[in-house]
Amino acid sequence: MDINKKELVETLTRGRNSAMKLQNLLIQKDNDDELVCVDDLVTEISQSFYGGLLVLNACNSGDPMPEVHTGKTPALASKGRRGCYKRRKTVDSRMEVSETIEDGYAWRKYGQKEILSSNFPRCYFRCTHKQVYGCKALKQVQKLEDGSNMFHIIYFGHHTCPPPNNTSSHPKDHSLPNSPSTTTKSHIDPSAKEDDLTNKFSSASGAQSCPALVWKEILLDEFECFKNDGSLSDMSFDDIVFS
DNA sequence: TCCATTTGACCATT
DNA sequence: AATGGTCAAATGGA
Numbered sequence: 001m002d003i004n005k006k007e008l009v010e011t012l013t014r015g016r017n018s019a020m021k022l023q024n025l026l027i028q029k030d031n032d033d034e035l036v037c038v039d040d041l042v043t044e045i046s047q048s049f050y051g052g053l054l055v056l057n058a059c060n061s062g063d064p065m066p067e068v069h070t071g072k073t074p075a076l077a078s079k080g081r082r083g084c085y086k087r088r089k090t091v092d093s094r095m096e097v098s099e100t101i102e103d104g105y106a107w108r109k110y111g112q113k114e115i116l117s118s119n120f121p122r123c124y125f126r127c128t129h130k131q132v133y134g135c136k137a138l139k140q141v142q143k144l145e146d147g148s149n150m151f152h153i154i155y156f157g158h159h160t161c162p163p164p165n166n167t168s169s170h171p172k173d174h175s176l177p178n179s180p181s182t183t184t185k186s187h188i189d190p191s192a193k194e195d196d197l198t199n200k201f202s203s204a205s206g207a208q209s210c211p212a213l214v215w216k217e218i219l220l221d222e223f224e225c226f227k228n229d230g231s232l233s234d235m236s237f238d239d240i241v242f243s
Numbered sequence: 244t245c246c247a248t249t250t251g252a253c254c255a256t257t
Numbered sequence: 258a259a260t261g262g263t264c265a266a267a268t269g270g271a
Contacts, residue, residue, distance in 0.1 A: 001271090050259065079253060108248085109249085110263070110264080110265095111262070111263060111264080112248095112249075112250075113261060113262075113263095114258090122262095124263075135245085188268070
């Protein structure tokens with residue numbers, strides 16, 4: 001218990017420090033190089049909150065600490081549980097329309113469905129690092145029907161795995177529906193790639209051009225997710241980050 | 244041999 | 258009953 005408490009304090013402190021650094025960066029913005037730093041900080045904050053919540057949950061339930069690095073999942077999922085799932089809430093989701101399905105993260109395709117209202121199938125991806133980091137990020141990709149070769153992408157959940165280092169990495173090519181008219185287009189348009197981050201967040205949050213607002217929205221979004229988990233019912237965003 | 248993709252089956256939700 | 262999300266066996270590539 002004491003160990004858990006200490007760990008919780010350290011984890012949240014780390015998050016708080018990162019948040020303060022981020023705040024400073026946002027104040028003195030206008031430096032492109034710092035975008036990467038900001039990204040790192042947000043990731044650290046996110047992971048700190050997540051780690052803190054794991055500790056809190058363990059304290060509340062009396063359960064042993066959850067394994068972050070579990071390796072292979074036990075063969076508990078019997079055949080009888082096949083297809084058993086909860087239909088996803090759309091609350092914790094964000095949509096974007098993009099020329100490419102690449103976003104820097106490594107995704108593993110786990111399903112594809114013909115959708116009644118669409119000529120193109122919908123593809124289902126989960127984070128490749130789900131096993132290693134317990135990352136629950138999911139995304140759905142569906143080709144738009146307007147002939148524009150654009151993709152409608154819906155992200156669910158948040159990455160708890162380390163983010164991709166930079167855009168120069170070469171993420172695996174996700175195969176797209178080999179449906180009749182789908183041109184398995186998964187190559188990366190280099191010119192579009194440079195704007196990935198900006199496009200992603202501007203389309204995700206609706207905050208148009210102010211980085212500070214965008215990042216705050218992202219953090220608030222994260223916070224709301226944690227709050228929905230039930231462990232932060234009495235805490236505000238500012239309580240956690242800046243108290 | 245390992246890992247990712249494909250694809251049909253299963254099952255919850257509407 | 259229809260639809261959509263997920264599972265997992267089969268398959269293929271590195």
